[in-house]
Amino acid sequence: GENVEQHPSTLSVQEGDSAVIKCTYSDSASNYFPWYKQELGKRPQLIIDIRSNVGEKKDQRIAVTLNKTAKHFSLHITETQPEDSAVYFCAAVGTGGFKTIFGAGTRLFVKA
Amino acid sequence: GAVVSQHPSWVICKSGTSVKIECRSLDFQATTMFWYRQFPKQSLMLMATSNEGSKATYEQGVEKDKFLINHASLTLSTLTVTSAHPEDSSFYICSATGPAGTGELFFGEGSRLTVL
Numbered sequence A: 001g002e003n004v005e006q007h008p009s010t011l012s013v014q015e016g017d018s019a020v021i022k023c024t025y026s027d028s029a030s031n032y033f034p035w036y037k038q039e040l041g042k043r044p045q046l047i048i049d050i051r052s053n054v055g056e057k058k059d060q061r062i063a064v065t066l067n068k069t070a071k072h073f074s075l076h077i078t079e080t081q082p083e084d085s086a087v088y089f090c091a092a093v094g095t096g097g098f099k100t101i102f103g104a105g106t107r108l109f110v111k112a
Numbered sequence B: 001g002a003v004v005s006q007h008p009s010w011v012i013c014k015s016g017t018s019v020k021i022e023c024r025s026l027d028f029q030a031t032t033m034f035w036y037r038q039f040p041k042q043s044l045m046l047m048a049t050s051n052e053g054s055k056a057t058y059e060q061g062v063e064k065d066k067f068l069i070n071h072a073s074l075t076l077s078t079l080t081v082t083s084a085h086p087e088d089s090s091f092y093i094c095s096a097t098g099p100a101g102t103g104e105l106f107f108g109e110g111s112r113l114t115v116l
Helices: none
Strands: A004-007 A010-014 A019-025 A032-038 A045-051 A056-059 A062-067 A072-077 A086-093 A100-102 A106-111 B004-007 B010-013 B019-025 B032-038 B044-051 B067-073 B076-081 B090-097 B105-107 B111-115
Touching: A004 A086, A010 A019, A019 A086, A019 A106, A032 A062, A045 A056, A045 A062, A072 A086, A100 B044, B004 B090, B010 B019, B019 B032, B019 B090, B019 B111, B032 B067, B032 B076, B044 B067, B044 B090, B076 B090
Parallel strands: A010 A106, B010 B111
Antiparallel strands: A004 A019, A019 A072, A032 A045, A032 A086, A056 A062, A062 A072, A086 A100, A086 A106, B004 B019, B019 B076, B032 B044, B032 B090, B067 B076, B090 B105, B090 B111
16 A cells, blocks of 8 residues: 655754655655644644655745655755754645545754 | 634543544535544554545545544534544544645644543
8 A cells, every 4th residue: 555654753953953854655646745744732734745746845944855756755944943843744645535645754853 | 714623622431432523624615534543653544534425435454333434514524433442542633635625634633532
């Protein structure tokens, strides 16, 4: 079945440094790759996404890259701030039905 | 827009009883909703896809007789955990794709179930 692997499971960075989270997916039919941020005790919320016809997308301090050939996609956060501390989930969505499969999550700690 | 509300936010029940969790789309119609289960410090595991007016589609390994899903209207899906046991204790969270049809999921607040 469909599978999404995510690394690392935990990431600790100093405030101001960059953080990179990497994911791979198994279903070659996946065409939409969202990233969700879940703060403690809250619901996941979309922070950025990328579609299969695009290789890179940036939104202020956040960027996502996609390599469809290798089935890899990554989240890059620059100039990290303490409020970036949360759990980040990558996901892959196939065609039709919007069934979303999540990675295991990365717990990001940004130390002030 | 695209607000999803879930109720109750937490519930404690005795082993053997059934518990119903409601998921509502407040400002849009959701023909499809998704039910996830999240263990502490773990990922969101898709349990089933809830389709309005038809049977839910369950993921492999999820017991459909244990986790009953009903999607009777375009704004309401319910998950009933039947004959609950302590191992069913978990955080259950529903979601729906918004009206724009982009694929983005909008999540409910989640329901924490504790079975004694």
